Amino acid sequence: MACMHxxxxxxxxxxxxxxxxxxxxxxxxxxxxxVCPNTAIHPRxxxxxxxxxFRHTIAIPSPVFYAQFGKDVTPSAVxxxxxxxxxxxxxxVAGASESVSIAIQxxxxxxxxxxxxxxxxxPAIVRLIQIRYPNLLNHLIPIESPMAxxxxxxxxxxxxxxxxxxxxxxxxxxxxxxxxxxxxxxxPRRRHGFVNGTISIAEIYPNVLRAISxxxxxxxxxxxxxxxxxxxxxxxxxxxxKAQDCLAIGGVSDAVxxxxxxxxxKLRDIQYIEVHxxxxxxxxxxxxxxxxxxxxxxxxxxxxxxxxxPSRDRAEIRDLYQKNFFALHxxxxxxxxxxxxxxxxxxxxxxxxxxxxxxxxxxxxxGACGAPNCSVFAEDVVRGEATAxxxxxxxxxxxxxxxxxxxxxxxxxxxKVRHTGGPTS
Amino acid sequence: xxxxxxxxxxxRGRDFAHAGSASTEIKSLLKSLGINAAIVRRVAIAAYEAExxxxxxxxxxxxxxxxxxxxxxxxxxxxxxxIADIDLAMQEGWSTATHEMREMGFGAGMGLPNIKRNADxxxxxxxxxKGTTLKIVIYIR
Numbered sequence: 001m002a003c004m005h006x007x008x009x010x011x012x013x014x015x016x017x018x019x020x021x022x023x024x025x026x027x028x029x030x031x032x033x034x035v036c037p038n039t040a041i042h043p044r045x046x047x048x049x050x051x052x053x054f055r056h057t058i059a060i061p062s063p064v065f066y067a068q069f070g071k072d073v074t075p076s077a078v079x080x081x082x083x084x085x086x087x088x089x090x091x092x093v094a095g096a097s098e099s100v101s102i103a104i105q106x107x108x109x110x111x112x113x114x115x116x117x118x119x120x121x122x123p124a125i126v127r128l129i130q131i132r133y134p135n136l137l138n139h140l141i142p143i144e145s146p147m148a149x150x151x152x153x154x155x156x157x158x159x160x161x162x163x164x165x166x167x168x169x170x171x172x173x174x175x176x177x178x179x180x181x182x183x184x185x186x187x188p189r190r191r192h193g194f195v196n197g198t199i200s201i202a203e204i205y206p207n208v209l210r211a212i213s214x215x216x217x218x219x220x221x222x223x224x225x226x227x228x229x230x231x232x233x234x235x236x237x238x239x240x241x242k243a244q245d246c247l248a249i250g251g252v253s254d255a256v257x258x259x260x261x262x263x264x265x266k267l268r269d270i271q272y273i274e275v276h277x278x279x280x281x282x283x284x285x286x287x288x289x290x291x292x293x294x295x296x297x298x299x300x301x302x303x304x305x306x307x308x309x310p311s312r313d314r315a316e317i318r319d320l321y322q323k324n325f326f327a328l329h330x331x332x333x334x335x336x337x338x339x340x341x342x343x344x345x346x347x348x349x350x351x352x353x354x355x356x357x358x359x360x361x362x363x364x365x366x367g368a369c370g371a372p373n374c375s376v377f378a379e380d381v382v383r384g385e386a387t388a389x390x391x392x393x394x395x396x397x398x399x400x401x402x403x404x405x406x407x408x409x410x411x412x413x414x415x416k417v418r419h420t421g422g423p424t425s
Numbered sequence: 426x427x428x429x430x431x432x433x434x435x436x437r438g439r440d441f442a443h444a445g446s447a448s449t450e451i452k453s454l455l456k457s458l459g460i461n462a463a464i465v466r467r468v469a470i471a472a473y474e475a476e477x478x479x480x481x482x483x484x485x486x487x488x489x490x491x492x493x494x495x496x497x498x499x500x501x502x503x504x505x506x507x508i509a510d511i512d513l514a515m516q517e518g519w520s521t522a523t524h525e526m527r528e529m530g531f532g533a534g535m536g537l538p539n540i541k542r543n544a545d546x547x548x549x550x551x552x553x554x555k556g557t558t559l560k561i562v563i564y565i566r
Contacts (some may be wrong), residue, residue, distance in 0.1 A: 260449050
């Protein structure tokens with residue numbers, strides 16, 4: 001039941017001993033994957049053979065992947081390793097991260113849309129906003145993710161160089177988390193078709209590690225550079241910006257606290273908020289292999305070593321920004337939660353029923369009913385998704401009452417028997 | 426005729442650790458009823474400003490929230506210093522916030538004007554040395 005208690009959006013119930021995910025509330029953050037002792041919850045990433053239909057395959061690893069290996073393994077050695085295990089090509093994403101940072105700065109400078117602006121790059125956070133904070137959708141900065149930009153560019157270059165059609169090229173993202181995976185794969189979450197599939201870091205890591213050690217870790221120095229390498233750690237985005245008054249937030253519960261404040265009209269003097277569903281940002285993704293603190297150290301080391309030289313000319317990026325190169329594809333719609341009732345009057349009745357039931361509950365949030373706490377359980381009951389007797393305390397009281405009635409009946413009967421002189425008379 | 430849903434919250438002055446929790450609860454109730462997001466935001470801002478005023482200035486307060494299919498009503502009764510000149514307090518930028526409150530990001534003198542801006546009906550009464558009463562109504566339809 002660890003998963004049910006850890007879920008930040010109360011999207012898990014335990015039914016007949018197994019976890020049930022309520023998909024309309026799930027934001028894909030992967031906290032449940034992290035804590036499940038039985039590894040029962042695991043996202044379905046693709047495997048290598050799923051991409052055999054493409055004539056040309058390109059791996060684009062999240063920069064988190066670079067930090068899974070020892071500090072002597074350079075980012076370019078990691079890309080070489082991916083090619084060795086069978087991808088036709090492997091392209092860096094950190095360069096796109098740096099370009100996107102410049103685009104963010106341009107957007108901040110040129111727009112006076114409602115502040116604070118919120119980063120749209122963690123799909124779990126975007127989904128949290130779509131479901132619970134539709135009021136904040138217009139705070140999301142309308143800029144495409146480094147993953148999408150890198151994928152689109154890799155495809156375009158391969159088409160030019162090899163004379164292939166777009167449909168013949170498969171771009172596969174090496175993902176640190178289920179949120180990115182679902183953002184690519186799941187149609188309602190999917191906004192563009194630049195990325196064709198994902199493989200988790202955990203799954204591909206052993207093969208790439210072997211390939212790198214077989215080649216002695218060689219892979220050239222310095223081709224991959226820029227501050228984009230720092231994006232996987234908390235504050236990595238902000239380090240690329242000139243803007244002051246920015247915040248970096250990690251973890252859904254802290255994100256919720258800040259979103260509540262923004263909804264209440266606070267934090268208007270903050271320019272930009274970098275938000276991640278993972279407390280330590282992307283290096284803490286639930287599909288990674290390395291301890292997130294070690295990985296963070298490696299990222300900072302890479303930034304120190306390769307960060308000072310920009311990957312691309314700033315003026316060139318500005319020019320691309322003006323041409324809408326970074327503009328977000330498609331609108332991000334709200335995904336409203338099912339209200340208590342379609343009819344507000346009946347919804348009000350259900351609120352009353354919920355409160356009445358809640359007052360009869362023990363309030364210790366034991367979870368034995370299969371809901372994460374008493375309040376959620378009371379709501380499940382009024383929504384008709386559970387019954388009050390699923391609560392052991394209510395069931396026990398029910399049983400006590402029943403047995404008391406039964407006992408009374410037995411007593412009354414024996415009294416009667418005694419007075420009439422026994423059943424045989 | 427639908428029965429309104431009513432809930433009361435006790436607010437303690439200077440209790441900054443729990444400040445905002447009543448407004449958060451009110452928002453979550455309205456969201457569970459499926460009330461339009463723009464209305465929820467207006468209620469959120471008005472409720473939060475009212476709650477923060479009580480936390481900052483009053484000793485104690487009771488905030489009562491009530492919702493029907495047509496309106497959201499919030500009333501707040503506090504025991505506190507009261508407001509000597511309500512017209513002045515309603516002016517944007519006017520504030521009696523201390524340095525400490527300003528350090529915490531409050532006291533821009535926008536609280537009461539913000540409530541008024543987001544409310545469809547707004548009544549404020551105050552008696553110096555006794556306390557202040559606010560009534561806020563926001564129409565749902």
